[in-house]
Amino acid sequence: MERESMEFDVVIVGAGPAGLATACRLLQISKDAGNPLNVCVVEKGAEVGAHIMSGAVFEPTVLEELFGDWKSLGAPLDTAVSSDEFLLLQSSGRAREMPQALIPKTMTNDGNYIISAGNLCRWLAQQAEALGAEIFPGFAASELLFNDDGSVKGILTGDMGVAKDGTPKDGYMPGMELLAKYTVFAEGCRGHLGKQLIQHFHLDNGKSPQHYALGFKEIWQIPAAQHQLGKVIHTAGWPLSQASGGGFLYHLPQNQVAVGLIVDLNYSNPHLSPFEEFQRYKTHPKIAAILQQGQRLSYGARAIAKGGLNSLPKMSFPGGLLIGCDAGTLNFAKIKGIHTAMKSGMLAAETLVEAMLAGVDAGKDLNCLQTRIEQSSLYDELHRARNFGPALHKFGTLLGGAFNFVEQNWFDGKFPLTLRDDKADFACLGKACDYPNISYPAPDGKLTFDRLSSIYLANIGHDEDQPCHLQLENASVPLAVNLPLYDEPAQRYCPAGVYEVTEDAGEKRFVINAQNCIHCKTCDIKDPSQNINWVVPEGGSGPNYSGM
Template identity: 50%
Template sequence: MKQESNNHTSQIQQYDVVIIGAGPAGLAAACRLAQLRKDNPISICVLEKSNTIGGHIISGALFETRALDELFPDWQQTDCPVTTAITDTTTHWLISEKHALPLPQSVTQQTLDTHSCYVISLGLFCRWLAKQALQLNVDIFTGVSIDTIIYGTHPICDKKNLSIDELVTYEKNGTKYVAGVKTKASGMNKHGKSSDDYKESVNFHARYTILAEGSRGYLGKEVIHRFKLNQHSQSQHYALGIKEIWEIPQQQHQIGKVVNTLGWPLNESHSTGSGFMYHLNDNKIAVGLITDLDYHNPYMSPFHEFQRLKHHPLWASVLQGGTRISYGAHAITKGGLASLPKQAFPGGVIVGCDAGTLNNNNVKGCHTAMKSGMLAAATIYTELTNNESYTEPLYQTLFESSWLYTELSQTRNTAANTHHFGQIPGYIANYIEQQYFDGELPWTLPHSIADRTALLTTTQTQPIYYQKPDGKLSFDIASSVALANISYRKNQANHLLLHNSNLPIEQHFNYFNEPSLRYCPAGVFTITEQENKKIFKIDASKCLHCKVCDIKDPSINISWIPPEGGSGPNYSDM
């Protein structure tokens, strides 16, 4: 298997297509492009910030094979790790901390359909996809963080028949396009000085660049802003997904069983989201809580809500006597079609969760991410065969004629229904829309309030007090983060940028009791006292790359940027 690290001998690498991110979208794009090129000398590479494929990947994950069937029709005759078919699906409304109401399948089949689906480890699946890409002669570089995008400017002679106004604007600003990326140098300390193991950055020049970084991608944010790709979209919306893998007693395990829960405990804080239990093979079970990040109460902690959830009898009866193996967390892009930015830009396409292609109706995003990457590959291949470079691929036309667009269009009101009407009325509205109208209602509900602006002040809300963990079903943050196999080189620069060091204490603490102390699922942010003065501290060595601080901070005062390549969690089977 050909797989290379970031120990490059040259400081410039030239490819026809560079793909950022070795998740399902990026790897599907690489495989499809490699299949299309046949004998054409199109060079392709994938850059992944984790040291291992799948090391930063975390998802539920319910998997629909529609895109995989198109990409590799014979996947079932291979060693593809999509083997655990869903055998049973139940949904429960948790009325209280002790009681649950099972919902009939006639109510849930349209909103949480898992027919002909599988439960998988997305990390294992991405490693299999990477193997297919390598066999198709795609270069994969791991442990590579991207520092900046390389922009180019079209020469003025390329433009003809410009009006006077266009000419003035053109000469002033130029027409920008993405021409590749520059990797992050490693071995720099916090003061910007190089150490003995310093490695210079590398420029990856490309005729086309595909951004597939996952939810709230660093480069995706920049490109969306630079090219105004979201000027016709509603605000994007996110959730925080927290997940654990357990090994449970055999008598409590039902391979292929899927359990979804709604209601408690999130409803007590007037928040929305859902819990999940997916029975994997080998007596393992994936459990988690998805918390919508438009919640109002600043005292709410998604991590501690998840720990409470596991004490509900429905959950405790399955987990009791089990052993927790893994822990992780990541943001989920869930605004849907109305929040989807324009995905093509001069020189490339933004795909998958980097753009927001999740089907929010059933929280399945692997197959949609793959399809968006495959569509990007097809449009870029057309540009390359026409000997084009740095143009804006005609992605939108292909996208709107695909099943991906149809699927996202049919579920475009799912998030808005829940956020407008609440969990139960919103669930009913989604059921009616899907069951009786097949998602074809002639309107799109507005949903334009950003998640970070949803917080109310402490004077408008009630404190939430969480019990201490019992160490059997519920745990503290420190012991949880220890299961994520986090690794950072000592003394590297902080990758969590605090733009105004006074805001957390002088404003956020007074208004919101500083919400980062609770929204972060890794305990990165703390407040200490020194000489009777409060000090806000950031311990970036605990960071899981979940990016919630980049989303939920009420003043946009914290920005996540990529650390050195290979830094962060190292998930094995998430």
Template identity: 50%
Template sequence: MRRHFCAGNEASDAMEYDVVVVGAGPAGLSTAIKLKQLAAERNVELSVCVIEKGAEVGSHILSGNVFETRALDELFPNWKELGAPLETEVTQDQFAILTGDNGSVNIPSWALPSSLNNHGNYIISLGRLCKWLAEQAENMGIEIYPGFAASEVLYNSNKSVKGIKIKDVGIDKNGQPKDTFTPGVELRARQTVFAEGCRGSCSEEIIKEFDLRQGKDMQTYGIGLKEVWEIPEENHKPGFVQHTVGWPLDTQSYGGSFLYHMKPNKVLVGFVLGLDYKNPYLSPYQEFQRWKLHPSIRQHLEGGTCISYGARALNEGGFQAIPKLTFKGGLLVGCSAGFLNVAKIKGSHTAMKSGMIAAEEVFAALYNQSDESVFSGKSVDTFESLEVKGYQKSMENSWVWKELNEVRNVHPSYKWGFYVGLLYSGLTLRVFGGAEPWTFRNKSIGDHATTGKKDHYTPIEYAKPDGKITFDILTNLTRSGVYHEDQPAHLKVKPELVEWPASISYQEYGAPETRFCPAKVYEYTVDEQTGKTELVINAQNCVHCKTCDIKTPGNYIKWTVPEGSGGPQYDSM
């Protein structure tokens, strides 16, 4: 197999593979598994490596998740016999409009579009599913390395991608090497597949480097916050699914919620808010806590115990914001490319399918580059100009493309307000089926530029947490298992915007980062004698949601990867 260290005068050791996959989420693991399945069918060897910045596969995975099995059915038709962790089939589907802190209107199931019907789907922990996929992958001979973060994209002399570099470890907060210092290894590949999820740091670099968004809409984002509760068995309704829109959000903010009962006695609750909201005093976390106090939500949680908490940014730009998928040396899959179905709040099935299609096209391209087999003894440099263009065409001909095209106008319609968006969404999903001859565009400015200045808004007074249903951030943060070794802060103020935090964000916008961050990473101190304001970044609290990289005024924060294995340690998210 083609796995060897290169040393000599190299700046760091290097290993070569046919394919390196960055990210062990559903897209990345599906890519690796499909590659190995194809290699087995052709009776050829193929070296595939998957790296994952989480301490374990699944420890950085956070999702709703009502899972649609369509892609899994294709990848492993016998997944039930193989023991895939899908145990709670949806039995009851409810959609409600919350009209106030007590009122709600349930929409009957017959009035909902079929795309929002979850019967036949499963309530799962996506983290557990990824762990199971990783087990299947390793049984096939795929090398998976959790705890290693891709910090740098490597390029050939012709600017094509030749792999990634693992982040150095063992550097203290002052930038000095510790006794544990280990330089990062280069992973070089004939094709590098970026499957980092939403707002992946390497993926974003690739998109800019190759101008993959040319002619596409700007990506827009939301933040999803989630808790897992254990409740008394007598209150449990396995298979119950509830989604809500409306209160506590105002009519100009896009968002909604989910509540799922999963076996054995867990309730998964989550709140999603579009990051194009305007009010700088709004706190997504506090809105989430307030939402749980609504009677239709609270009744599911009373008597229970919150056992896990986390947050993650998600793509909301939809079909219009999908970038070009291929470039010399690699391609984008899953949420790195933005394949989330916003209307369904589902992206796992589309992510998996994109990985499977990528694998088919990568395998075909590599095989055709060799006279005899994928393994011909050629160096990875032989493939430095290879762009797997067939992946783009195959995706455009897939059910993923059709599904996302059908719902392309749902999210953009909410720019005219909640009620217009709700009405139009019903029409396009129930009547038009996405066949309308027009396409609404996303906003032409980033989510950070939609925040209003503080003088135009009134501060929001949120109730103190009761410690039973609602909690302060730091209490909930302990439930995320977040941990980072002593190291330089991975959240960096961009050098050209070093004056922005204190002089612009704090003074003009009221420091919205102290409210939108779901982990209390950002705070300001004011010197009593000089009156000088200073930003404090508590990077050790970071749960890797990427919201600051999206929403800080002026976009002054750059999110970079910390040492591998740092961050949240999710168990059943």
């Protein structure tokens, strides 16, 4: 098919913190050099920020580097952290406050801010456009385009107006080729093009497999008497007896709180439901006392890349760069990834401008990015945090936490040993017959809720008459393999009720409710048969988060 094309110096895939920081830095440096670049950013969400979800406690150091005058520019950093509390929750309903002296120093938040990551991205987009970037929301990057020499030459945006059977509908609009000297991939965790690039160019050779967690978040309006502006609470322990992870509760402006649970996706019991664990979390007396008589305003869930330095792939390849959570730059020891994603984007921008001003041929592998990263504060930060996740995986929450306390507080992250976790998360899932069933209580409609009422608050928009973006490599696997061996865990690990096993006249069916999808990518990660491939739906589809 003959398609229209547009050419740019740099195309950036994804208008998250990494992609937008790249665009801003590219234009700052190139303008200062008297040679402003032509920069395009494509975003699959209906608007910038629509698909962005994070806790989020934000470390502003990198923003200070990017915009020293961020305060006067109106950056949405309004709530400074006023206090930190770390609780060990117990099944008895008790909670033990951990003394500050026993908490890894990476978990403290002096000088940080409680923010909406989506609002930060909306502000960054305004700065990027003011500098001259072109930003196209509602356009999904669906395919990679290659030059004859094998280098990446750009991306193809997805066709619009295609029916479920693949035929064009009224208003059909073919995708467009966006071509560039270099393409930067900043799709976020488990980006579908990033996944292809890592495989195609073998960028992860010699690295531990990437590790993931599933993060849940709700925003609640609570009574003023239960609110303490700027307070940050982190928790460990209950209800996660069969998985590692932890919870959080952040006090936002206007008597609102963000409450959430992070569940590591290396759990073994296929009967475990991360969504139900999150619902149980809110019933702990310490958490319930803050939420009671409140109103739930929003809900979301997103996979988190938490492998850190041990899992970080090579971030350059012929014709492009891989940055942010697409590569896995999150610092899990801090449970923070926004500032590290932005820093990776700024380093990418500096590498690109240097190469272009030096007349480096388009499409060359900019291996110098690796040197720039290794000499940066980003690498130092990730190196100090390299053992945090593996320690929790190998030793459990208590012993792993003790190891992390010693390494971070006594050795400043420089313990002369590197722990590795070389078993992929999906491979950790055991057979259903080897693990006990888990009985979860019915939702009460006050603190706990079902999936469908939850995803309603995610403002999902999918045209149901479009090709399914949750592709099965083999359509028989869910019922022939996953159901007898694992009781088809997609029914439980999906936080949006996308997957069901139904029965009609004695015949079982595997149903994919793709219209429910909130783009968390958990199915692509946790399916024990690695049979589900998440690809982008029509541009503008998916959740429309506000203030997340």
